Amino acid sequence: MFLITPLKKLLSSIFLIFWDVSLNIGNLLTPKRRAGFVIPKGHPGFEGKWPEFIPPQDGDSRCSCPALNAMANHGILPRDGKNISFKELNKKVRETYNFGPSFCYFVPNFAADMLKRSYSKGTFNLKDLDLHNGIEHDASLTRQDVYFQPDQGKPDIPLVKELLASATGKDKDGNVLLTSEDLAKVSGKRRAAARDSNPEFTLATEHKMFGSSNSSTLLTIFGGRVKDLEPILLEERIPDGWEPRIRERLGLTILAFNKTVLGVETRTKEDTPASVAPTTNPESNAGGVAT
Numbered sequence: 001m002f003l004i005t006p007l008k009k010l011l012s013s014i015f016l017i018f019w020d021v022s023l024n025i026g027n028l029l030t031p032k033r034r035a036g037f038v039i040p041k042g043h044p045g046f047e048g049k050w051p052e053f054i055p056p057q058d059g060d061s062r063c064s065c066p067a068l069n070a071m072a073n074h075g076i077l078p079r080d081g082k083n084i085s086f087k088e089l090n091k092k093v094r095e096t097y098n099f100g101p102s103f104c105y106f107v108p109n110f111a112a113d114m115l116k117r118s119y120s121k122g123t124f125n126l127k128d129l130d131l132h133n134g135i136e137h138d139a140s141l142t143r144q145d146v147y148f149q150p151d152q153g154k155p156d157i158p159l160v161k162e163l164l165a166s167a168t169g170k171d172k173d174g175n176v177l178l179t180s181e182d183l184a185k186v187s188g189k190r191r192a193a194a195r196d197s198n199p200e201f202t203l204a205t206e207h208k209m210f211g212s213s214n215s216s217t218l219l220t221i222f223g224g225r226v227k228d229l230e231p232i233l234l235e236e237r238i239p240d241g242w243e244p245r246i247r248e249r250l251g252l253t254i255l256a257f258n259k260t261v262l263g264v265e266t267r268t269k270e271d272t273p274a275s276v277a278p279t280t281n282p283e284s285n286a287g288g289v290a291t
């Protein structure tokens with residue numbers, strides 16, 4: 001009996017890798033979706049028409065993930081953010097952001113495990129995802145640490161503005177772009193600042209990778225475009241006309257995504273003086289002046 005759970009886990013990891021690699025190959029062999037038609041007909045966001053945006057009302061459940069909050073704010077997930085099934089999360093994330101089916105299966109399963117609930121029968125409220133050091137961690141780019149900001153359900157505006165202001169890239173159409181170097185720089189600063197100011201600061205290697213993977217979606221799904229990231233990160237609103245910048249037919253695979261994540265994480269050096277987090281600890285100013 002006791003062997004069953006680890007064995008099942010091992011088999012499902014092997015299955016997931018094979019599945020993901022197959023999707024990768026599928027993407028290489030098939031043409032990309034046409035720009036302007038990434039979201040298929042009949043789904044929210046088709047032709048850039050997103051359902052009405054309504055900011056969260058009192059009592060609604062929101063979490064530390066801007067992308068999931070945005071889905072609830074547009075009614076793609078229940079507007080109150082409650083009683084969402086893990087399976088529904090899988091399907092809707094896939095349809096909204098063009099993440100591949102392997103990723104959309106893996107993450108909700110990971111979340112169900114974390115909450116000790118059944119993936120196939122269980123439900124959750126968005127707020128449940130904020131379990132500290134489950135997926136949610138310190139030194140995020142859009143939230144102050146839970147020590148300073150107990151309600152992780154809304155963005156910290158100054159942090160987001162600092163993040164967006166760090167963008168140094170530009171594409172041929174003149175769009176200002178956040179690059180992986182920019183992200184690495186901001187993350188390094190943010191980690192140093194959080195370590196300095198938060199007496200309960202923790203950041204395991206595992207959570208560094210989560211942090212880099214969560215922020216790498218800014219580069220992949222959102223193409224780094226600051227003009228799109230402004231409404232998405234500041235208001236958790238999907239702008240009219242937006243579509244995922246990943247046009248691969250079978251969506252963004254874990255493997256393809258991992259490349260971006262590793263790029264950001266290996267560039268991140270936690271050596272810049274504190275300047276991003278609020279300096280509640282007077283000694284934390286010693287290292288340097290805010291830019």
Ligand code: HEM
Pocket residue numbers: 064065066067068089093097099104107108111129130135136137138139140141142143211214215217218221
């Ligand atoms: C599939 C289910 C998903 C779950 C369970 C999930 C969960 C989370 C959680 C718990 C956080 C907080 C991590 C932290 O403390 O910084 C987070 C952050 C984030 N997630 Fe998600 N997420 C999901 C899908 C997505 C998707 C599809 C996108 C992008 C299209 C996305 C983009 C982000 C971003 C940009 C952050 C902010 C990172 C930061 O503030 O540093 N997430 N997510």
Ligand SMILES: *[C@@H]1O[C@H](CO)[C@@H](O)[C@H](O)[C@H]1NC(C)=O
Pocket residue numbers: 083085123
């Ligand atoms: C949650 O949703 C399920 C269907 O997915 C429904 O049967 C159940 O009654 C709902 N529970 C609450 C508390 O709304």
Ligand SMILES: *[C@@H]1O[C@H](CO)[C@@H](O)[C@H](O)[C@H]1NC(C)=O
Pocket residue numbers: 017020209254255258
């Ligand atoms: C992607 O990276 C994570 C670690 O960040 C690793 O656990 C996972 O196996 C990798 N997946 C693939 C398909 O390479």
Ligand SMILES: CC(=O)N[C@H]1CO[C@H](CO)[C@@H](O)[C@@H]1O
Pocket residue numbers: 107110134135210211213214215217
């Ligand atoms: C969209 C995204 O990359 N989400 C990641 C956030 O961090 C959790 C922690 O495991 C990952 O599972 C998700 O893949």
